[in-house]
């Protein structure tokens with residue numbers, strides 16, 4: 102969570118980004134200020150979005166794509182936002198729980214891949230773990246980081 106320049110706390114949400122007339126990416130995690138209507142990409146998502154836009158410009162078919170297909174934490178965020186939420190302050194807490202569960206699941210999977218001696222699979226799981234960890238860090242309120 103982040104403070105807007107107007108002083109309001111920004112809220113985590115999902116937005117559709119249009120980067121040309123025909124191409125858009127849905128379910129992009131952003132920080133939004135409800136007061137100013139300003140939103141900004143989460144820093145950890147920027148590279149993923151840039152990679153995608155570059156690949157489209159390089160000739161891959163564009164159209165509309167959901168970031169949840171490219172970036173696992175966006176899928177988890179979508180799942181949380183589609184469920185019941187009492188208020189937006191619950192969101193970081195819910196993310197922490199759900200992503201924590203997924204990290205544990207991936208760690209189990211990693212151990213299994215390791216026992217199978219599957220190096221490619223291990224590398225793939227490692228990347229997914231890293232994406233989850235970075236995402237989790239970037240959405241926690243800063244006070245929480247110091248408290249825990």
Ligand SMILES: [Zn+2]
Pocket residue numbers: 105106107108109134135136137138139
């Ligand atoms: Zn604002």
